[in-house]
Amino acid sequence: MSDKKAHSHEEHLREKHLMLDPLPRGKMNEMVMEAMMEPPTWKFWLIFGFLSIVVAYGLFYSWARLIMEGVGLAGVNRPIYWGIFLVNTVFWIGISHAGTFISAILRVFKAEFRRPFTRAAELMTTFGLVQAGFSIFMHLGRVWLAYWLMPYPNQRMLWPNLHSPLTWDLLAITTYLLSSTMYLFLPLIPDVAMARDRSTGWRKTFYKILALGFRGTEGEWAHLRNGMNIFAFAIIPVMFSVHTIVSWDFAAATRPGWNSTIFGPYFIVGALHSGMGAAIAVLAVIRGTMKHMKYFIRGEHFDAIGKLMLIISMAWAYFFFNDYMVQWYGGDKWTQLLLHFHEAGPMGWMWFGMLICNIAVPWAILWNQKWRSTPWLVATVGIIINVGMWFERYIIIPVSLSINRMPFTWRMYQPGIEIPLGIGTLAFFILLYMAASKLIPLIPVWEVQEGQMAHEFKKFGRETVVSVSELE
Amino acid sequence: MIRPEEIKMSSEETGKWGMVIDQDICTGCQACVAACAMENNVTFVGEVDSGYGRSMHWIRIERFWEGEYPEVKMTPNQPMLCQQCGHATCEPVCPAFATVHSQSEQLNLQVYNRCVGTRYCANNCPYQVRSFNWRDYERPEPLPNQFNPDVTVRRRGVMEKCTFCIQRIHKAQDKAKSEGREVVDGEFTTACAQACPASAITFGRIDNPESLVSQLGHRSHGVKHLEELGTLPNITYYKGG
Numbered sequence: 001m002s003d004k005k006a007h008s009h010e011e012h013l014r015e016k017h018l019m020l021d022p023l024p025r026g027k028m029n030e031m032v033m034e035a036m037m038e039p040p041t042w043k044f045w046l047i048f049g050f051l052s053i054v055v056a057y058g059l060f061y062s063w064a065r066l067i068m069e070g071v072g073l074a075g076v077n078r079p080i081y082w083g084i085f086l087v088n089t090v091f092w093i094g095i096s097h098a099g100t101f102i103s104a105i106l107r108v109f110k111a112e113f114r115r116p117f118t119r120a121a122e123l124m125t126t127f128g129l130v131q132a133g134f135s136i137f138m139h140l141g142r143v144w145l146a147y148w149l150m151p152y153p154n155q156r157m158l159w160p161n162l163h164s165p166l167t168w169d170l171l172a173i174t175t176y177l178l179s180s181t182m183y184l185f186l187p188l189i190p191d192v193a194m195a196r197d198r199s200t201g202w203r204k205t206f207y208k209i210l211a212l213g214f215r216g217t218e219g220e221w222a223h224l225r226n227g228m229n230i231f232a233f234a235i236i237p238v239m240f241s242v243h244t245i246v247s248w249d250f251a252a253a254t255r256p257g258w259n260s261t262i263f264g265p266y267f268i269v270g271a272l273h274s275g276m277g278a279a280i281a282v283l284a285v286i287r288g289t290m291k292h293m294k295y296f297i298r299g300e301h302f303d304a305i306g307k308l309m310l311i312i313s314m315a316w317a318y319f320f321f322n323d324y325m326v327q328w329y330g331g332d333k334w335t336q337l338l339l340h341f342h343e344a345g346p347m348g349w350m351w352f353g354m355l356i357c358n359i360a361v362p363w364a365i366l367w368n369q370k371w372r373s374t375p376w377l378v379a380t381v382g383i384i385i386n387v388g389m390w391f392e393r394y395i396i397i398p399v400s401l402s403i404n405r406m407p408f409t410w411r412m413y414q415p416g417i418e419i420p421l422g423i424g425t426l427a428f429f430i431l432l433y434m435a436a437s438k439l440i441p442l443i444p445v446w447e448v449q450e451g452q453m454a455h456e457f458k459k460f461g462r463e464t465v466v467s468v469s470e471l472e
Numbered sequence: 473m474i475r476p477e478e479i480k481m482s483s484e485e486t487g488k489w490g491m492v493i494d495q496d497i498c499t500g501c502q503a504c505v506a507a508c509a510m511e512n513n514v515t516f517v518g519e520v521d522s523g524y525g526r527s528m529h530w531i532r533i534e535r536f537w538e539g540e541y542p543e544v545k546m547t548p549n550q551p552m553l554c555q556q557c558g559h560a561t562c563e564p565v566c567p568a569f570a571t572v573h574s575q576s577e578q579l580n581l582q583v584y585n586r587c588v589g590t591r592y593c594a595n596n597c598p599y600q601v602r603s604f605n606w607r608d609y610e611r612p613e614p615l616p617n618q619f620n621p622d623v624t625v626r627r628r629g630v631m632e633k634c635t636f637c638i639q640r641i642h643k644a645q646d647k648a649k650s651e652g653r654e655v656v657d658g659e660f661t662t663a664c665a666q667a668c669p670a671s672a673i674t675f676g677r678i679d680n681p682e683s684l685v686s687q688l689g690h691r692s693h694g695v696k697h698l699e700e701l702g703t704l705p706n707i708t709y710y711k712g713g
Contacts, residue, residue, distance in 0.1 A: 069607060069608075069628075070605070070606055070607035070608060070628035070629060071589065071604070071606055071607075071628070071629060072521065072526065072606030072607035072628075073607075076591070076606075077524050077525035077526050077606075078525045078526065078527075078594070078600060078603070078604075079525070079595075079600050080525075081591035081594045081595045081604065082591065082595055139590070139591075140588055140589050140590060140629070141587070141588065141589015141590070141591065141604065141605070141628070141629030141630060141631075142587070142588050142589045142628075142629035142630065143588075143589075145588045146588060148568050148586070148588055149567050149568060149588065158569065158586075159569075160567050160568060160569075161564070161566055161567050161568065161569045163564040163565075164564060164565050164566055164567040164592070165565065166565065166567040166590055166592055167567040170567070249592075252565070253561075253565065253592075253595060253596045254561045254596055254598055254701055255595065255596070401595065404598070404600060405598045405599075405600075405698055406534075406552070406598070406599060406600040407536070408532075408534035408535075408536070408550075408552070409525070409600045411524075411525040414524075
């Protein structure tokens with residue numbers, strides 16, 4: 001009787017946790033390969049084609065017009081010199097943060113639930129940064145001279161101004177893009193090597209190049225592990241610094257509403273908030289649309305990320321409140337005017353919408369484990385959080401810029417060509433993901449297998465206990 | 473760019489060129505705005521963009537009122553232009569060194585051909601006096617026939633702002649140098665001061681205690697706008713004197 005009970009308990013755990021439900025390596029390889037190689041359905045091509053048109057029109061055609069005709073096509077004016085382009089830049093950098101957070105921080109802390117979705121999260125970092133790059137370059141008045149912001153040797157000895165937060169911003173984002181791409185690539189090597197051995201034709205050539213001749217010998221693994229370890233640790237401070245520096249663009253300026261000392265951590269928490277929301281939405285889509293993914297990505301993963309989302313939402317609420325209080329206590333009359341303009345001005349609906357999306361909705365839904373484990377529900381919450389975080393950046397940039405110390409210039413902002421360009425970046429982000437799902441293994445098979453090997457059931461008397469052994 | 477050792481406190485900073493604006497005698501006629509646009513090749517923006525807050529005037533007349541309708545009382549007009557701050561907030565934020573401090577003239581310069589258009593300087597200017605070239609605006613006839621050859625014509629994507637008519641400063645300095653003398657106070661003035669029919673704007677050397685601008689500037693009720701930010705502005709305003 002008790003034996004049967006213990007057995008069913010074990011069954012239950014197995015069903016719930018990927019790490020306790022091992023499959024042979026060959027079987028998992030096959031599943032991941034099938035998910036990737038599955039010929040695209042007409043639905044895939046329909047969405048792909050539609051997004052391609054959106055990207056062609058929204059991103060490339062509109063950007064070309066913007067470059068040819070000038071920033072006047074956008075909604076920026078005096079005093080709102082920065083508009084949705086900067087909102088989108090901060091938004092995409094925010095999204096790119098959760099990728100590294102999930103992958104590097106959870107790897108360093110050895111959180112086992114991370115294993116199946118580190119790749120998807122790292123892709124989010126890289127693809128998100130691409131959109132952030134697009135958005136910041138759209139913003140420039142003379143984008144064809146953007147290389148002047150880089151320190152390159154030149155005859156006139158002209159260097160970028162290291163006093164400017166924007167210079168640091170550019171350096172930080174470039175560093176982050178390069179290091180996160182390398183960090184994406186390293187754990188990918190064993191998986192593309194696996195794919196190389198199981199494919200033919202152009203794919204074989206493609207994976208052959210990507211795999212760098214990886215054969216899986218002990219020495220290669222030792223080097224790879226070292227490399228990944230160094231990157232996992234080193235990328236964490238880079239990640240924190242990037243969004244702190246993004247916040248300096250605002251915090252270092254003498255604008256009411258921007259000049260806030262709490263902006264560094266506030267922006268980091270905000271970035272994680274939106275990033276987690278985006279990550280969970282991506283996971284839900286992968287799970288819902290790709291073959292075999294219901295084995296790899298389970299309710300437990302949504303549950304675990306859901307918990308993180310709840311905590312981050314609380315942290316965000318704290319920092320939001322803190323930022324508000326600190327600015328209010330500052331007693332600057334312009335700041336006080338601005339803070340009232342936020343909630344009582346014409347954009348007050350956005351201010352309240354931000355609080356509902358970022359605090360009320362996550363708190364109302366994520367406290368419940370059952371709801372937290374329901375993919376579509378958590379994914380919806382994730383998308384709502386992203387809407388809320390976009391609102392937050394919109395309030396910080398164009399709404400806060402409407403009010404300054406020269407009341408004669410006060411004015412509202414009406415977006416123009418920013419809208420197709422913003423939609424274009426979103427479409428390009430999804431498009432890159434769709435392409436990646438067909439080109440590289442989205443599940444790090446070796447990482448899942450490593451975890452499964454480390455987990456086992458142990459019996460202590462009648463009690464079944466899960467034990468995890470250290471592999472590394 | 474200002475290095476830390478060059479940052480001075482408000483009391484010890486003198487500056488070089490300065491202005492005194494008497495709001496009480498300003499009639500709000502906009503002659504200074506027109507003169508500035510002609511002198512400095514400021515482009516013609518048009519009604520639509522101007523109405524949307526994209527006017528590019530380097531000097532503007534700000535008009536305010538007090539009270540609620542119908543008990544409305546106009547307050548004195550306030551000409552607003554670049555304050556040529558001694559410690560300018562626009563300068564350190566430019567990533568490309570396109571806005572720099574002239575050590576010899578103590579003015580904030582804008583290097584048009586170095587500007588990439590991040591617009592950070594304009595955001596960080598508490599006086600909101602920088603103008604951005606939102607487009608390549610067409611100048612209606614006969615405006616293209618009256619370009620000032622001493623001033624660069626700016627293209628789209630570039631920030632610009634009041635220079636205290638630096639071309640006139642240089643011209644006067646060159647002339648004085650060729651004649652082997654110093655520039656005399658009142659020998660030249662900026663376009664806005666020259667055009668003002670009420671002589672509300674006075675321009676000159678504020679580091680010379682004998683100059684008219686210094687004499688006017690030492691009256692007791694002068695105000696420097698947003699001085700509390702530590703920007704060390706070089707324009708003194710008089711109102712209700």
